[in-house]
Amino acid sequence: MALLEVSDLRTSFFLRSGELRVLDGVSLEIEAGEVLGLVGETGSGKSVTAYSITRLLKQPGRVVGGEVKWDGRDLVRLWESELEQEIRGKEISMIFQSPREALNPVITVGRQLTQVLRIRRGMDRREARAEAIRILKSVYISDPESRLDSYPHELSGGMAQRIMIALALSCEPRLLIADEPTTGLDVTTQHQIVLLLRELRDRTGMAILLITHDLALAAQLCDRVAVLYAGRIAEMGPIGHLFRSPRHPYTAALLASRPRLGLQGDILTIPGNVANLMRPPGGCRFHPRCPNATQVCAQQQPPLEPMDPGQRVACHNPMPQRQELAASG
Amino acid sequence: MGSTRLLLYAARRILLIVPVLLVALFLTFALTRIVPGNPVDRVAGPYISLERRAELKHIAYLDRPFYEQFALYLRDLSQGKMGTSYTTAQDVSKDLRQRFPATFELVTYAMLFAVAVALPLGIAAAIKKDSWIDSIARAVSVLGVSMPIFWLGLMLLYVFFYFLGWLPGPVGRTGSAIRFAEPITGFLTIDALLNGDFDLFLKAVQALILPCFTLGFVAMAPIARMTRAVMAEALQSDYVRTARSLGLPFRVVVLRHALKNALIPILTITAAVYGYALGGEVLVEIIFAWPGLGQYSYNALLSSDFPAIQGFVLLVTFVYMVIYLALDIATAALDPRVKY
């Protein structure tokens, strides 16, 4: 059984001007120890998916349907207190974008860390301090003893992100949800964080849900990738297959639009704008921008179906499989 | 951060009070001299001989140039003398010392009441936004800020004293009790308890209820409103989301994460409200015939008692400055982002 099984998750934001259906039936699963990437454009609903799983959506968002099964329990239907005491931190942890804003500016980093250790792992002051130092060392923070007394605004972006990772890992969760963890960091630091996450996964065996718009980042870290468009999964599969033989036209277009060395001519773009989530297009949400669109695409939403070579695709007219893969089977 | 640096900061700020205080003093002094005519003529009336008039003017330094008067005032001030009151014939500093405890007790209890109600109310309203408690908090805030304090006092007095007879009327600190307690702290309530005089304690409390509530209700409103606003903002912040994502109990998140951030704006508005209370208590004392600084200043204004008015403004301004000094130091201590 998969560690996390999301089925037909629906989340909406209730604005005064209407209901914004941000997630409209998202289904995915993560196995223990695997790294699943969730990629998509801005506004596709990636972060909202993460917050919906742990029910940390900001007002006026709300989960309106679907299931999130963790160890057989449906997180959507749990009491808030159960979620707080049993799931968050202990089983599922999160790290966020803009780490400096995600840390409390008036409390030292050390206090924030030891507070979690004392409250959630029942340690006393001495134990917590020692453990905090150990955790900081494990995320490669230099001079951890004095780092404990720093405030978030005194940290660099990369260091703050490491502290966030330290916090998230302090209760030894089985799943880490990383929401755009490298956005805003410089390239070198991004690379370091990626390496760190990889090492942590190898060492602790925890699973990671990596949310990003950066395909290259996904390529470095993920085992499988799910592509999200306008609140629905377009395609999902092992990363190698997806990159070499994308079946969904959107995935293909995303891959084709990456700038490459030696590229001649204009960068390929996807025509049109991201779907309006207040009044989404009928049928397949991508059909207004899709080169393969036919009549049925405007009428019927395609279901997510398994397709060679080992991917799942939601499309009426998927791209043909690439020849070399077909040959190798 | 270091506590030595904080102490140095405090010392620097204390020193800075002195020049501001001097300028404020000068301003007050100048204001009293704008008044047309001179104090002696205004107060003494037409039936005093010219010699006596000149003599009085001489005593009050009024026959000297302005700057000399100010210098002499400063000299007296350094010796603890603030000039002789025209109405009580004592040194103004003595008057103020006698009147201070009554006002201090009133304002302190009122502010304690205000904070004790405003803080939980604001926090509860922020947690349960758009609930019934939020509506109450908002209604109370907006009403409290809109009511004239002297009108509220009169209304309460009418209902609870005149109409229902539950509480004593405007006769001062002890209601109908004539006895007084040995003044130890100046707080009648505390002194009564320390003296073992429970009956006096009850009477003092009864007399305090209405004036404290009047002052406190108006003080509570802006504090509750600010608390609600900053707590609501803090609860929607990213760091609160992080704390919740770690499974920290909500109580901890609210009190140890959100509130810590909200504290500084709340303290700031409390200091401002204290300043408002220093003015409002004048009105409250007039209505409730409270024998404090407010009533003293009211009588002084009516009888053109220049030294008394000056002394009152000086004292109240000094207290206000001390409050703001405390606020500055507290802000520096609480917020690590402030440089000092």
Added chain:
Amino acid sequence: MAVEERNLIAPGAGLTAAPPVVGRFSDFVYQLRGNPATFAGLFIVVVIVLSALLGPVLARYDPYAVDLGQSAVGPSLAHPFGTDQYGEDILTRVVVAARLDLFMVLSAVGASMLIGVALGAVAGFFGRFFDEGIMRSQDVLQAFPRFVFAMAVAWALGPGIVTVIVATAAINIPGYARLMRSLMLSVKETQFALAAVAVGNSRWRLLWRHLLPNCLTPIIVLSTLQCGFTILEAAGLSFIGLGVRVPQAEWGVMIAMGLQDFLQGHWWIYTFPGLAIAFAVLGFNLLGDGLQDILDPKRRRV
């Protein structure tokens, strides 16, 4: 996989059209409808202004007509708000007082706004000496508790309408100065200001035509709220006897008159003027808060 005959839909079809541009006034009305408190505030302020303008004209009684035979009569059909000790009709006086109070308040707020904004703009725009000097002077003004300072100024100047205006204006100036200064500092560094300078605007033109209009919104909000507080302070001064004097029809004065008769239980003499004050201040506060919500893009109704 064989390629089928397809009925391709051209890419780009089916995209929703751009939302229509909404006019500013209709947008304002839309915001108001979603915020009933603000609407109530606006309504109250309009009522007060109308009373001020039309009150004396529509009044049934002369507000200063002494009629000792009708002294201190409770509310009745003839006198809905009762009469005071001199037999003057309170309803009439309350309505007439709106004119005086509104006049004083608008003058005071207007004066303090002009002076404070000018000081703050100069301090923020020119900086250095001007900034230091102006801000230190505001520090001194703000060292006094507001009402106490107003009392001192009012006492020094002697009772009267002008005194109330001057005293209440004086305590409002630092608020405007500080706000304007911080607005000016932040707007000075914005991209469009730098662009305006790059294009060749002179300093004065920059200040007047580009920077000031952008600082307008918070100033308007502050002014609306200040109107409310100033009503309270003006009434307070008159209540003590330092402002407008008996027997003028002014809300604070009327409450003072009510205090005189308190022990006789003539509650109507002070209750109705107080209600009028509370009502007026409530209106300005609701309106000011609502304007803040409407004009601050982050808090609008979406």
